[in-house]
Amino acid sequence: MYFSMGSNLKKYWTVLRISWMNGFAYPISFWMWRLRQMISIVIAISMWEAIFSSTERIASYDKAQMLSYIFVSSIVSFIVLSSRTIEVQNVIHSGDLSLYLMKPLNFFFYWFTRDIADKFQNIVFAIGELAFLFVVFQPNLIIPQHWMTVLFSLTAVFGGLLLYFFINLIFSFFVFWIPDAWAPRFLFFIIVFFTAGSSFPLDIFPKPLTDFFMQTPFPFLLYFQTKLWLGQLNLVEMWSGFFMLSFWICMTAGIAYALWKKGVYGYGSEGR
Amino acid sequence: MRYGKRESMGMVLRGDNLITRYIKFWFLFAKYEVLKQFSSMFSVVFFFFGKSVRFFSFLLLLIVLQQHTKAMAGFTLEQVIIFFFTFNYIDLISQIFLRGVYMLSGKVRSGEFDFYLTQPMNLLFRTMAGNPDFNDLLLFIPLVLFSLWYTFTFIPTITLWSFILYLIFLIHGLLISLSFHIFVVCLGIVTTEIDNTIMVYRDISQMGRFPLEIYREPLRGFMTFVLPVGIMISVPSKALMGLASPMLLLFSLFITWLFFFFALRTWNSSLKMYTSASS
Incomplete structure (x- = not known):
């Protein structure tokens, strides 16, 4: 049992190392990706700076709170929204899945490990970029005063990345039945951009709209984690948020697993 | 077929x-x-729905902001929406006609690009215009109708002359967009890497959804003189609303043609660096 666990860890450690190196295989693409991350933050901060030049408050936010929100949500999005699972649909569509099925690897763990490598890469490079943007824009960053807030926030971030992983797998597994799963994934990205709260907090919208968003899984990718870190949730909101996050993780994991079982059962490995 | x-x-x-x-x-x-x-009508429906959601969600954000504040960097939010429409015009038209750029890296890596070299057709035209995207056309038509209604309803200062100026500078904005795409193609031919580069262009052009005035210096200067996305979207919008001075219009004409000329020169140079390594 000990040896089995040790060799398993070694296998996935190797996958992690290879995925990390793969990230640098195309250096220009890699740096352009980093540049894109910075541009999205610059746009969001510039927009809010311009808006607050003519008003004191937007909904319950003043300028410092809003810039703080944008910064923290950017950090969370670097961790949660980076993923390699987009490649799964190509693996299935091209017939390469049969190669994965023959390997002594758990398909879900394999891709989760690759995701983790991607997230590490994002975190390492984002530190420098965010430090640069912090010096330029000098937002008033809110640091939690209590270690429990940090712990809960990190737990919620981990939950968010699990949720994003399973949602991405669900979209990839559609390829078992439809030839092109890119179109529904495109719609998913658009919806996530608007309802996850990456460039603006969701509670600036009218309450019925915010309540509607909160019934979907998307605010539990970024918005919930950011509000938790900023200490803007009371105990009831925090626990109900954790309940919803757990519910959506279980739900998406269950759907992903069911689709995988059904999809692999009828998989013909066409294309190879 | x-x-x-x-x-x-x-x-x-x-x-x-x-x-x-x-x-x-x-x-x-x-x-x-x-x-x-x-x-695949399935894909068409999802793409159309996704693009519509993207358009209307941003519009909704601006409308919500309008309830909290009346201005952004000296522009009313009705005026900011004009910038957003102009951004969409340039973005969608570029997508419709220049979609081939997005597929270039695969063609360079697989060696298919060599095949283009042998065809009796302008290579730049073949590369860029070879794969027009009609998913964007489905959104473009309602956008034109909606934006015309909105513009003439909420911006009453528009004259026939300012509308003509808008069209002239919109075409120049498209010329800047074309130049950006040429630069991306050049980079793709030399490095075989294009995917994130073209997306960087998309992200930078998104900065033009807002008036240039919202950005700090030196970023604003960079977006005017080095990567003229500011000119690409801001100048037509300002011309429409009668906010562009003759000096700004002349300056933008100069920058546009200079940028285009430089893009063509880069294309000629990069083509000489193509090694056909994949074939």
Whole structure:
């Protein structure tokens, strides 16, 4: 049992190392990706700076709170929204899945490990970029005063990345039945951009709209984690948020697993 | 797929002048792409829905902001929406006509690009215009109708002259967008890496959804003189609202043509660096 666990860890450690190196295989693409991350933050901060030049408050936010929100949500999005699972649909569509099925690897763990490598890469490079943007824009960053807030926030971030992983797998597994799963994934990205709260907090919208968003899984990718870190949730909101996050993780994991079982059962490995 | 006699390349080439010939080429590409893209109505519906959601969600954000504040960097939010429409015009038209750029890296890596070199057609045209995207056309038509209604309803200062100026500078904005795409193609030919580069252009152009004035210096200067996305979107919008000085218009004409000239020179140089390594 000990040896089995040790060799398993070694296998996935190797996958992690290879995925990390793969990230640098195309250096220009890699740096352009980093540049894109910075541009999205610059746009969001510039927009809010311009808006607050003519008003004191937007909904319950003043300028410092809003810039703080944008910064923290950017950090969370670097961790949660980076993923390699987009490649799964190509693996299935091209017939390469049969190669994965023959390997002594758990398909879900394999891709989760690759995701983790991607997230590490994002975190390492984002530190420098965010430090640069912090010096330029000098937002008033809110640091939690209590270690429990940090712990809960990190737990919620981990939950968010699990949720994003399973949602991405669900979209990839559609390829078992439809030839092109890119179109529904495109719609998913658009919806996530608007309802996850990456460039603006969701509670600036009218309450019925915010309540509607909160019934979907998307605010539990970024918005919930950011509000938790900023200490803007009371105990009831925090626990109900954790309940919803757990519910959506279980739900998406269950759907992903069911689709995988059904999809692999009828998989013909066409294309190879 | 059956190609009729009239649609063969030979018929396209015979007796046509250069412009007519290339228009016919484009329609030929367009026909194949329409057949390909609309063969999966499932994808068409999702793309159309996704693009509509993207457009209306941003519009909703601006409308919500309007309830909290009346201005952004000295512009009313009605005026900011004009910038957003102009951004969408340039973005969608570029997507419709220049989609081939997105597929270039695969063609360079697989060696298919060599095949283009042997064809009796302008290589830049073949590379960029070879895969028009008609998913964007579905959104473009309602956008034109909606934006015309909105503009003439909420911006009452528009005159015939300012509208003509808008069209002239919108075309110049498209010329800047074309130049950006040429630069991306050049980079793709030299490095075989294009995917994130073209997305960087998309992200930078998104900065033009807002008036240039919201950005701090030196970023604003960078977006005017180095990567003229500010000129691409801000100048037509300001011309429409009567906010552009003659000096700004002349300056933007100069920058646009200079940028375009520089893009073409870069294209010629990068083509000489193509090594056909994949073939």
